[in-house]
Amino acid sequence: MVDRACEAALYGDGDAGLDAGASVLVGDGGQWGGVGRELLGRGEAYVRQAWERGWQPADVLRLVGRDLGERHLRITRDLIAAEARWYARLPERWTDAEVWWAADGEYGEALVRREKSDRFSLATAVLEVFRLLIRLPSIEAVGPLPGDPVGDALEHAHLEPRMLGRIRALLAKAEATNFPDEAEALSAKAQELMARHTVDEALLAASGKVPAQVPVACRIGVKAPYEEAKAVLLDAVATANRCRAVWNSAFEFSTVVGFESDLEAVELLYTSLLVQGTAAMTRAEAAQRSGGRKRTKTFRQSFLLAYASRLGQRLAETAEHTAAEAPDNLPALVARDVAVTSRADEMFPRTTTTRLRGATDHAGWEDGTAAADRAHMATRRSSLPR
Structure with missing residues (x-):
């Protein structure tokens, strides 16, 4: 489902693809918990790709705040926190975002409760964040990546x-x-x-x-x-x-x-x-x-x-x-x-x-x-x- 939703939503410029992708994600309400877990995993991969292109969390958040909105900012912080938890040590000035949900399989429902919104709107917001992340160009790196042993030694x-x-x-x-x-x-x-x-x-x-x-x-x-x-x-x-x-x-x-x-x-x-x-x-x-x-x-x-x-x-x-x-x-x-x-x-x-x-x-x-x-x-x- 997540693969189909991303294929529909991420590679076009209009809202039609986003609507189609969000519809796929909420088409069967009984699977929302699994969808939330898979979206987190997909988001972790996208933010890691951003780091490999030279971006850092503050840069991404600044761009999301400019081009999207407050809800998108909160979702992006969730993705950053989810990706950062896998490292024993983070580079300086990296992030203070923390995982606040109990388990990844519960993230979808926890997100509904936090945002006080319907699943379709939340699915659309997540896909909009994904679309921004995958389109980030490469920029000059200003420090080591998380998990880089060379960076840990500096x-x-x-x-x-x-x-x-x-x-x-x-x-x-x-x-x-x-x-x-x-x-x-x-x-x-x-x-x-x-x-x-x-x-x-x-x-x-x-x-x-x-x-x-x-x-x-x-x-x-x-x-x-x-x-x-x-x-x-x-x-x-x-x-x-x-x-x-x-x-x-x-x-x-x-x-x-x-x-x-x-x-x-x-x-x-x-x-x-x-x-x-x-x-x-x-x-x-x-x-x-x-x-x-x-x-x-x-x-x-x-x-x-x-x-x-x-x-x-x-x-x-x-x-x-x-x-x-x-x-x-x-x-x-x-x-x-x-x-x-x-x-x-x-x-x-x-x-x-x-x-x-x-x-x-x-x-x-x-x-x-x-x-x-x-x-x-x-x-x-x-x-x-x-």
Whole structure:
């Protein structure tokens, strides 16, 4: 039944095939338990194929959320959890999805109860997820596959827990405060801690006192709206922390290449600055509206581009100042930069640039620049590697 349903539903473009496939699956209600078990097995195979094409759970979930819906997201998490349970150890940043149903033969009925929906609608949703999974193209792999013994053997240096706690606390305070000067000082201190950690780690590696590390990669979501400005901001944060970012606009993510602890710093800082920038934009927009202006979209686009552009300059200044405090550290940092650049070029031998949409709202640009000065972060870039 599942074979016939998939044959009908997965290889066409319209809804007719989906309807036909779902009808096959629910044609005999007495077999729904067995159908649920077989759908799980089929889904496990499809997500494994996605991993082998370079995808990771967060990437797939981001795409399902964009192209399908919340129910499809929950079903996809079920498939990811079902596939992940077979491995003794998962790669870093893989998934926290867990199997919540008692037995695979009970999944179908458990799904009906959870979703409070009829079987035909659920069968259609599962087939829609399958259709998306089998059509995923191959992309650059950013880490080992689950179960890969080579991946299990890799060790990476992470941010030291106490420092990680301090950085998180500083950024949380920066996000919460209503005083721009305080947010600036807190964010700047967080970036300074990150830069110092990079210097210390580079010196340790150069001295041979710690095992040699190699650059790795991770993907960070860059979702619409205003994705260009967000990509510029992420690029600026990555550059300031001695990483390289390559934006994939079609799939709403940037791949960031760097050493593990630097990638952790980039994720933390980018997320915090995006929160700060969004809050500042909302406040600035409210002030503009109170004055009778209504060009919301152009204002936001211009605001975020200016925010990202100005922040890049300030982030770079902080990182350069920290590195320049001890000129003898420069060779170790250069070696680190060379390793990251080589790894990025190996992963992306053919990147292109894209022209950004212009910032056409003067007030938005001015307010965004002012907000960046207050938040203390990013770089102005006319193009992004893509």
